[in-house]
Amino acid sequence: MLRKTIRASLVLASMFTAGAVFAGALPDHEEFEAALHVPFRSAGARPITLNFAYPGATVGTPIAWEVALLRRDGSVLRQWQGHSAISSGNSQAQVLWDGRDGNGQALASGYYTVRMRAIALDNATTARIGTGLTANALQQAKTHAPELIEEQSYDVLAGVVAAPKMPAFVGLRHHGDAVSTRAVQAQSVGAGGLPYTIYFGNLHSQTNHSDGGGNLSTCVGAQSPQSGAFGPADAYQYAANQGLDMLMTSEHNHMYDGSTGTNTSANPTTAHNLYQSGLQAASTFNAAHSNFLAIYGLEWGVISNGGHLNIFNTPSLLEWEYNSSGQLIGDIFTAKSDYGSLYTLMNTNGWIGQFNHPSSSGQFNVNSTDLGYSADGDQVMVLAEVLNSSAFSSNTTQTETSRTSYEPAFNILLARGYHVAPSSDQDNHCANWGASYTNRTGVLIPNGTALSMSSFLDALRARRVFATEDKTGQVVLTANGNLMGQRFNNSGALTLTVNYASSSGRTAQRVQVFEGVPGSNGAVTEMSSTATTTITPAIGDHFYYAKITQDDGNLLWSAPVWVTEGAGGGDTTPPTVSAAESGSAGTITLSANATDNVGVTKVEFYVDNGLNATLTASPYQTTLDSTTLSNGTHTLVAKAYDAAGNVGTSTTVNFSIANSTGGDTTPPTVSAAESGSSGTITLSANATDNVGVTKVEFYVDNGLTGTLTATPYQMALDSTTLANGTHNLIAKAYDAAGNVGTSSTVNFSVSNSTSGGGTELVQNNSFERGTTPWTQTSGVITNNSSEAAHTGSWKAWLNGYGTTHTDYVRQQITIPATATKATLDFFLHIDTAETTTTTANDTLSAQVLDASGKYTTLATWSNLNAAAGYVEHTVDLSAFIGQTIQINFYGKENSTKQTSFVIDDVSVKAQ
Structure with a gap:
């Protein structure tokens, strides 16, 4: 089923010859590049490493290079020359420098520059510089095509140089x-x-x-x-x-x-x-x-x-x-x-x-x-x-x-x-x-x-x-x-x-x-x-x-x-500036009085350390909507500048904001409770307010689980959407003035039967609580009726756009080190408009993303696996026991015809 209405080569002409390819015909990132690496300090010999990359060149393309040791005035103290050849798109050369100059003398303590120059001798380059010989290629290139030379420099320390005195600085x-x-x-x-x-x-x-x-x-x-x-x-x-x-x-x-x-x-x-x-x-x-x-x-x-x-x-x-x-x-x-x-x-x-x-x-x-x-x-x-x-x-x-x-x-x-x-x-x-x-x-x-x-x-x-x-x-x-x-x-x-x-x-x-x-x-x-x-x-x-x-x-x-x-008398006197604020609600006024021996060029207002306004002419006065600030105490500082760049800063002015909330500033009082540890559990709250409660929200493990607008504030929750173990419940109550009361945290336990299956590690595994705690690309977790869920009404629907698109849905879990076996189980429905019986145009992979960022693909399905209804799949995760991982479903769709991958009832059981 098409998920949504579809929204809104030039081939490399010159083929490789026995020589290197002509660089100008190459796509991006296939050009010649060179990089230099030298240890900044060393007690003895240090390697000078040259890294060359030329993905578009044929294997064997020559590279001419030189390395020079320079004084701070640019004069050469020592020089090395050599040549390399591209191997599988890249190559490396190394000079082992003993720390001495060209005469074998130890260097005086100080900073020196190591400079690398390199050129790749492809067909186009040799035609321009007039030679394909590495021995004189760089010299010819300096005369005929200096822009083709890759140059990198790096400063190094020889001996001991005293570190500079640094100003006192509390880092940002x-x-x-x-x-x-x-x-x-x-x-x-x-x-x-x-x-x-x-x-x-x-x-x-x-x-x-x-x-x-x-x-x-x-x-x-x-x-x-x-x-x-x-x-x-x-x-x-x-x-x-x-x-x-x-x-x-x-x-x-x-x-x-x-x-x-x-x-x-x-x-x-x-x-x-x-x-x-x-x-x-x-x-x-x-x-x-x-x-x-x-x-x-x-x-x-x-x-x-x-x-x-x-x-x-x-x-x-x-x-x-x-x-x-x-x-x-x-x-x-x-x-x-x-x-x-x-x-x-x-x-x-x-x-x-x-x-x-x-x-x-x-x-x-x-x-x-x-x-x-x-x-x-x-x-x-x-x-x-x-x-x-x-x-x-x-x-x-x-x-x-x-x-x-x-x-x-x-x-x-x-x-x-x-x-x-x-x-x-x-x-x-x-x-x-x-x-x-x-x-x-x-x-x-x-x-x-x-x-x-x-x-x-x-x-x-x-x-x-x-x-x-x-x-x-x-x-x-x-x-x-x-x-x-x-x-x-x-x-x-x-x-x-x-x-x-x-x-x-x-x-x-x-x-x-x-x-x-x-x-x-x-x-x-x-x-x-x-x-x-x-x-x-x-x-x-x-x-x-x-x-x-x-x-x-x-x-x-x-x-x-x-x-x-500019011309002037060396003005070093900063402006004098004071700040003031008036009002506590509605439109409040920020003002400053600034003077300078030459002239003030601008005044800045900082509210709670954030730049709020800049004025370049007197009167230095601006207004601020008090509702952009929370009720309570705030700070104001003014800074004044003169043409010489001198800055004067006012003393801090404390002021208060008391925005009206219709006369009602009293938040509701609310308490929360939970009953049951398996099957259907009950979340409840008792909420009162001096005027009236407008709604109560329930948060399980910090995720919004339900909202009720009338008493009794009570809702049922399928405990199998939570992992076995300890969870927390918080209730929030709101009144018409926008005041919010928050209950104390209630801890409760879930202990669903693990007979024959082990401990469930996936939370909200049927997606009936929406996205929490899953991470997804936009719109994947949905109750859209165009594709049926396996159970309930929510599921994860990846792809189905009929155009090039990538989707994923993932959740982090920890498999206990005490487990002897871990198993991923889920239900997958594949619906496709593809007519091919041989080509996997669209794919879904079940993957594990470990703590180091490495992806392991467990299994892959495609449009060729389409079938009516859901199919249950089981994958062994025992290799990841004792690890914190992310279970990741990753769908890729090309631009031919749509394939929908619909996932539901995802389970990881540890035994």
């Missing part, structure tokens, strides 16, 4: 450290305070909506489009399990036709529906997980013809490909590689983006300039990656050594005039979202503001972002009280402060502050190696950002500050 709180979601107190940096909470994310990854989602046991590269095992919902759950706060699944915009080229048979409606299903998957996951932000968007462009960028918030599929009927395989046409027009489109629609793994040349061309500047681009491009872990890593222990730096391109973008903050992502194509390394992008969101798409986008637009290789570290740059990401005017002295903290005991071994001039297209240089630096900039525009090297060699980059230095 990571939201996962707060027991009660996000109502955290401000952590202070000096007198000004920084009322922000850090959220760590991976803002670049793929799933089976494009070329990602590869099974970890077999994944070694990009997947064929839409062939991967796992989709967006799987990615969000995996990332959340890894402790991330945010994950963006950024799907390649040109792969929604199911190909890396152009699928001239593609259906635009199918492509549209796939994109919309991704947006819905993120929305559904966010609704069920308040402490995690699932982001679904596009990775636009192609590497070999312009470069990739993320678009975080487009509701539409942007495309340039057409099918054979002349239909655009997407929603909005965007010309391939036309970055200037794309930036304009994004600016018009309020979309923002990130430069993904930017190369120093050959990408993001605007007006014939690589990484070219445009005013629209500056408005919409808010981030640029400075580092990624390997896109094809299958590492799940966060120890991946192949990591690539894009800091040179980041500097070029800043010098072009772009206002971008640094990010550090993983570009996962295998199903290890966030697990390949400890690198993260840190996003600062005001304290007390919920993590949401809105607050996330606001933070990115403000460039309140830093990049880190260590998820336990943080770096915050301030300048005369202004936070990184800000643009401000200054006159006279400018004090730059690099604040660093680690929650894992790491320390800062090195501090670097870099300076450049936006729009100059000039050099970005290191101007300080101290954590606190006071300078008087030259008249004009400047940017500054900080880089921390930890004692373990991991790196952190702050967002820049952008400073316009």
Whole structure:
């Protein structure tokens, strides 16, 4: 039965020859890449490891490489040269450096740079540089095609160098450290305070909506489009399990036709529906997980013809490909590689983006300039990656050594005039979202503001972002009280402060502050190696950002500050400011009185440590709807700024809110009770109120089980929907004024007969209590009468759309270590419109997801197993005794005809 109304290749032309393939003809992620890894410190010899990947090349493609040891001025101290050959898409070379220079002398204590240069000698490259010999390939390439050379650098420590003195800094709180979601107190940096909470994310990854989602046991590269095992919902759950706060699944915009080229048979409606299903998957996951932000968007462009960028918030599929009927395989046409027009489109629609793994040349061309500047681009491009872990890593222990730096391109973008903050992502194509390394992008969101798409986008637009290789570290740059990401005017002295903290005991071994001039297209240089630096900039525009090297060699980059230095007398006097509030209900008034020896440029109002309003002219007064605040005591602080960047902060003003609730502020009184331990049990409540009770809700194990609007407040519950053991019951009573009374917790036991079957481990196994405690893709657990349940009226209905679609339903259980046998039992009905008798177009897998994130497929069914009515299936789970696992039903449907997989009465018995 069709579940719902259906909603809305170019083949590689040049075949391999005896030589290497022509790189320009390759799809995305089949280009040549090189990465460098060197231990930051070593007591003796240290290996210099070169990782090469060229998935599109034939085996045996030569690679010429050189490694140089450089002084800080760039002069060469020692050099190694060699060659390798691609083997099965990748290769590795290693130099064992004894820690000495080219003359065999020990190095003086200090910082040195290890630089790698490499080039793959495919047919196209040898034609351009005039040689296929590795011995002189790099020299020829420097003259004839320098953009073909892959270059990576890494700084190392020789000997002993004293660590820098760091300012006192109480690190900003990571939201996962707060027991009660996000109502955290401000952590202070000096007198000004920084009322922000850090959220760590991976803002670049793929799933089976494009070329990602590869099974970890077999994944070694990009997947064929839409062939991967796992989709967006799987990615969000995996990332959340890894402790991330945010994950963006950024799907390649040109792969929604199911190909890396152009699928001239593609259906635009199918492509549209796939994109919309991704947006819905993120929305559904966010609704069920308040402490995690699932982001679904596009990775636009192609590497070999312009470069990739993320678009975080487009509701539409942007495309340039057409099918054979002349239909655009997407929603909005965007010309391939036309970055200037794309930036304009994004600016018009309020979309923002990130430069993904930017190369120093050959990408993001605007007006014939690589990484070219445009005013629209500056408005919409808010981030640029400075580092990624390997896109094809299958590492799940966060120890991946192949990591690539894009800091040179980041500097070029800043010098072009772009206002971008640094990010550090993983570009996962295998199903290890966030697990390949400890690198993260840190996003600062005001304290007390919920993590949401809105607050996330606001933070990115403000460039309140830093990049880190260590998820336990943080770096915050301030300048005369202004936070990184800000643009401000200054006159006279400018004090730059690099604040660093680690929650894992790491320390800062090195501090670097870099300076450049936006729009100059000039050099970005290191101007300080101290954590606190006071300078008087030259008249004009400047940017500054900080880089921390930890004692373990991991790196952190702050967002820049952008400073316009004006002529003046060196104003260092901050404004004086006081705050006041009037009113306790309805529209309340916030006001400030601010003065300065030169002039006040703006005043900010902070309510409960969250930025509430900004005013740039007197009178500094704003209003606030009191109903946006809870009844009780709140705080107000005002901050005043002057043109020199000095900041004055008011004393804290406490005020009270007492919103009217119709005169009734007394909550109901309620108590709860439960009777019975097997069969049908009874939940009851006794509720009274000074005016009247409007409804009573029953919560079993924190899940809403029933709602009653009239006495007696009593309901029956099938005890077999609960596992044997201890459970808890809470009742909530409401009155007409919205007051809520909550009962004390009542613990009760369920002890259903286990004769012949063992102890039941699955809760709500017949789905009659709705979704609790199951996790599902949108709409899977349903009482829709179009498909009958095995028992009752609720069941899990996966797929049945008649278009490319992925569904899952899963529940976590723990199989006791004392068990001798564990068995999964469930009833499955397969209903299909497929007519084939030989091809499994649509599949359902029963899987186990263990605590490490590994999926084990227990059994698979397809449209070929369709039958009338339900069929009982039994699978042995004894291999998982003593483990906490998730039972996962995973359905995949292609774009031919519908297949519905309907599951009911799921049971796991432990004996």
